[in-house]
Amino acid sequence: MDFQLSEEQQILVAEAREFALQEIAPYAARWDEDEHIPRGQIQKYADAGYFGMTVPSRYGGRGLSALDAVLVIEEVARHCGISGRLIVDHNFGAAITILHFGTEEQRRRILPTICTGETLMSIGMTEPEAGSALTDLTTSAREEGGEFVINGRKHWITGAGEREYTLLYARFNGAPGPKGIGAILIHKDMPGFRYAGRIPSLGVRGVQEGILEFEEMRVPKENLVVPPGSAFGRLMSAYNGQRVGASAVALGIAQGAFDHAKDYADERRQFGKRITDFQSIQFKLADMAIDLDAARYLIYRAACNADRAITDRYESSVAKVFASEMAVRVTSEAIQLCGAQGYSRNLPLERMFRDARCFTLAGGTAEMQRIGIAGSILGRALPQHS
DSSP: OOOSOOHHHHHHHHHHHHHHHHHTTTTHHHHHHHTOOOHHHHHHHHHTTOSSTTSOGGGTSOOOOHHHHHHHHHHHHTTOHHHHHHHHHTTSTHHHHHHHHSOHHHHHHHHHHHHHTSSOEEEEOOBTTBSSOGGGOOOEEEEETTEEEEEEEEEEEETTTTOSEEEEEEEETTOOSGGGEEEEEEETTSTTEEEEEEOOOSSOTTSOEEEEEEEEEEEEGGGEEEOSSSHHHHHHHHHHHHHHHHHHHHHHHHHHHHHHHHHHHHHOEETTEEGGGSHHHHHHHHHHHHHHHHHHHHHHHHHHTOBTTBOOHHHHHHHHHHHHHHHHHHHHHHHHHHHHHHHSTTSTHHHHHHHHHGGGTTTSOHHHHHHHHHHHHHTSOOOOOO
């Protein structure tokens, strides 16, 4: 594997770095405090070409690789995990599911509006009793004439109430198990759609997590993206890229925390010398740098081996587990290095620590990723029931 970035990628990184410094870094603390990122700010990401990077140009995207998108996400997340997560959501996940498994009409109707920022999209997976056990979901879609009628309730939906589209995972016509699950595209203006409130969260507060409810919501048949049957495996394969994107956000947050801590520690003087002259501080910095490099190469491996932004399950899960847990360690150590200042809101480290904690949970818990990794190692599915 060649770990050297191409000239084009170096330019992409430099542009993202400058954009983040000018358009994101000065405002990130305010978005966290307000628990809201303005739609006008989100539009800037689309205008900069950061939405739909992985979408082919014929659908309004840039036709870039998964690694290219990861490089941008990492740079943005150094200053703002909220912004990094928004870019992930509009390069992987739902958009890639439509690109790979949707109809040509859906691609031409939906993807250009995502790339321009005209519409935003969520994934509707989690339910009160179906999180890690996604195959237990109960949100139903029954066929009735030329429509599907949706009933159910979704929890922890990123962007709930704020985004126009949701790629909804539902159980079709009462069919049991994973074979009954498919994905259908819904719009927040459809009768029967209800935003049922926000769930307060520890970190990544500018992206709203909330509850969606559906009561006899009628959705045209042409909005069916992935029909039930063999759909569940396809849906999960498309979601692998979302995990790699989330890993890149965790990496960016941790790198940003490391940069702040290193600069602070190298200027801070105690007992008549810089604290970086103490071996214990040097060891902390070295361990943090090792963690960052290891996570970066695992993420880049998964992104480099992606097939049009669909990544390998094993590689994406390994990257997700290591990067998310690494980000918690590194942001915590960054606070420790900076002492009381790190714990205060004078530095962004407490925000970065709170944001980093999200990623051992969001996009599949570290425990569930380990089960998937073990299944890959053993070459068989490992059902988690008695």
